[in-house]
Amino acid sequence: MTEINNDNDWQFAGIADGYEKYLAPVLSKWTDAMFEKTELSEGEDVLDFACGTGIVTRRLADSVDTPGTVVGLDVEPAMLEVARTTASSLPINVQWYEANAEQMPFSDESFDVAYCQQGLQFMDNPTDALTEAHRVLRPGGRLAVGVWSKLDDSPHYAALTAALEKFAPQQAAAAMRAPFDALSSPDKLRRCIESAGFEEVQTEAITHQVSYPSAEEFFRREVVSWLADPVGDLSESSRHAIVTMLERSLERHINDGTLQAPMKALIAWGMKS
Ligand SMILES: C[S@@+](CC[C@H](N)C(=O)[O-])C[C@H]1O[C@@H](n2cnc3c(N)ncnc32)[C@H](O)[C@@H]1O
Structure with missing residues (x-):
């Protein structure tokens, strides 16, 4: 695993390490809600699909003493490599599968x-x-998923998308916008889950505050966590322009340099009869 040792680095070997260091801890703020909706018991067999670097399985080890089989599945080998390494010290045994969730093995x-x-x-x-x-x-099995709510419900991401639109290659803003567009309405998410056969499907919007040492550090963390391809080669002056625009548009969320903003996710859960 490649460590990111320098917190000032904008370039590094692979996004999975940046993801694990910076994004996974942010996402894990919503993990407890998924656990609450599914009321996991000892000995139950658990699947985490699109597991990334394995944050959900690691949190699982904290919330249930003796789960049954725990499986993490992801399509991206680099994410699984980090998941395997970080899970090796867990008190539970996790099996990792490299596969497309649309065709589970x-x-x-x-x-x-x-x-x-x-x-x-x-x-x-x-x-x-x-x-x-x-x-x-x-x-009788239970499902719980989380997706982002719409872009405007997370002002720092809306501001970053606007800045990328102005100062970065077009695919950068598109990459930033896509995960906030896809399933960000509660009705669309519920219908999608129901059409897969689940029953008693419910959704809940949950907002957490997320915080970064500065607007620049927020941008840098996004670059090294997942935007490296479209943004990694930006010139210093473009990066500076993006940070300046972020600082202006997020002024009311910045206090003594620290950026603190609300971020909204939708949690949905249902069961198989
Ligand atoms: C934002 S990450 C979330 C990772 C993890 N669940 C977490 O909470 O940190 C999205 C993950 O979905 C995975 N992914 C995307 N499409 C997939 C697919 N069709 N099958 C399996 N994994 C997929 C990506 O490789 C990536 O690891």
């Missing part, structure tokens, strides 16, 4: 609970992945 009725935190909105066909989750759950 598991038999029917293999799990009691399935989670997908901030993964569905990146998939080509999220309904196919949910249909697969439904297939691999046992009758």
Whole structure:
């Protein structure tokens, strides 16, 4: 695993390490809500699909003493490599699978609970992945997922998208916008889950405050966590212009240099009858 040792670095070897260091801790603010909605019991078999660097499985180890089989699945080998390394010290044993969630390599009725935190909105066909989750759950099995609410519900990301639109290659703003567009309405999310066969589907919008040492550091963390490709080669002056625009547009969220802003996610849950 490549460590990011220098907190001033804008360039580094791979985004999975940046993701694990900076983004996974932010996302994990919403993990407890998924656990609460599914009421996991000892001995139950758990699937975390689109597991990334494995933050949900690590939080699982804190919340249930003896789960049954715990499986993390992701399509991206670099994310799984970080997941494997960080999970090696866990008190639970996690099995990792490199696979597309839209075609899961598991038999029917293999799990009691399935989670997908901030993964569905990146998939080509999220309904196919949910249909697969439904297939691999046992009758009575529970599903909980999380996706971002719409872009304007997270002002720092809305501001960053606007700044990228102005000063970065077009695909940077598009990459930033996409995960906030895909499933960000509660009705759309609920219908998508119901169309995969789940019942008693409910959604809840949950807002947490997220904080960064500065607007510049927020931007840098996004670059080294997932925007490296479209933004990594930006000139110093373009980066400076983006940071200046961020500082202006986020003024009311910046206090003594620290950026603190609300971020809204939708949690949805349902069951297989
Ligand atoms: C924002 S990350 C979320 C990771 C993790 N669930 C978390 O909460 O930190 C999105 C993840 O979805 C994975 N992903 C996207 N499409 C996928 C697919 N079709 N099948 C499996 N994983 C997928 C990506 O590789 C990435 O690791």
